[in-house]
Amino acid sequence: MRPPLLEWQVFRGSAAVAAGLLSVHQLRGRGWTRLRHDVYCDSRLAADHALLCRATLARxxxxSVVLAGPSAAHAHGVLxxxxxxxxxxxxxxxxRRVGRQVGTRLHRVPLDPTDLCHVDLPGGSSLVLATVPARTAWDAAVWLPLADAVALTDGLLFRRLVTTAALREVAARLAERPGGRRAGHTLGLADGHAASRAESLLRVRLFLAGLPMGVARPPIFTVAPCLAWPEFRVALFRTPDRAGEAVMIDDGWLVLRLAPQTEFPEVVRHLRAALSGRGWRNTRKQDVVESALSSTMR
Structure with missing residues (x-):
């Protein structure tokens, strides 16, 4: 039997023993999972990032700290x-001052009061501090690789946790801070129609390979290809939609299908040929694009 006070909770093992709720021997039982040094939880709780956040905060x-970047995004629902x-x-x-914690990345950056909110996490009844979605996206754009940051921001937009107007506001407000220029470029690449992280990563990888930025799931007719280039009437499907593909082909679109086993360089080659055949000319200097969006951009 689990003590009622510890059911579905994250707790300090030493505190539970001191309160007489558990013995040291009982802490080693199957009813509890050790998450961090002296931090345990009810073993029925799902072992995801949110639980890890709760365990970290318990120490x-x-x-004293605020969940930020990918951890805040997960807490907001972008799992x-x-x-x-x-x-x-x-x-x-x-x-505040805190000691170094294993499994964490601690950032020392300014926060405005408008950047803060409270979120709920499993394993406890108290709400915890996190950055608001717009600031979460901005921090991710500074800290993470470009594709990961865009995918995170796409997820926030797709779930309507943030608006493009809010992203523009935070980018303008923090433009002069370290990483502000890079963050502004990164947030400008986000697309709230991307339905998954995989779609977001594909869109950004194709862009960095020198292709024009695709539009995620545009509502063309009643069809939603995962990516499209409406200016050139080229569409890319990741899953078969024969009826939808036929409608687009009849209207003059060039439709490509991405098979699961297709290697990325082959996708780039086919798309480059398709877009070039429809009048696209590459005017970008790829080395300039990549350097402008690199982690050293300020």
């Missing part, structure tokens, strides 16, 4: 932003 003074083995991203509040 820190209350409201693909961080997994159970990923680092927990935290921003240290200006007037």
């Amino acid at each position: 820190l003074p209350p409201e 693909s932003a961080a997994g159970p083995d990923d680092l927990v991203h935290l921003i240290l509040r200006a007037d």
Whole structure:
């Protein structure tokens, strides 16, 4: 039997033993899972990134840090932003001091009051501090590789947790901070119609390969290809939709289908040929594009 006070909870093992709720021997039983040093939880809780965040916060003074970047995105509902083995991203509040924590990445950057909100996490009844979705996307754009940052922002937009207007506002407000220029470019690549992380990553990888940026799932007729280039009437499908493809072909579109086993260079080659055949000419200097969006951009 689990003590009622510890059911579905994350807790400090030493505190539970001191309160007489469990013995040291009982802590090693199958009813509990060790998450961090001296941090345990009810073993029925799902072992995801949110639980890892709760366990990390259990070792820190209350409201001394703020969940940020991919950890905040996961807390807001973009579950693909961080997994159970990923680092927990935290921003240290200006007037607080904490020791180094294993499995975390601690950032020391300014936060405005408008950047903060409270979110709910499994394993406890108290709400925890996190960055609001717009600031979450901005931090991710500074800290993460380009494709990962865009995928995270796409997820926030797709779930209507943030608007493009809010992204423009935060990019303008923080433009002069370190990484601000890069973040502005990154957030400008986001597309709220991308339905999955895989679609977002494909769109950005194709762009970095020198192709024009595709539009995610445009509502063309009643068909939704995963990517399209309406200016050139070229569409890319990841899953077969023979009826939809036929409608687009009859209207003069060039339709390509991405088979699961297709290697990325082959996708680029076919798309480049299709777009070039429809009048696209590459005017970008790829080395300039990549350097402009690199982690050193300020």
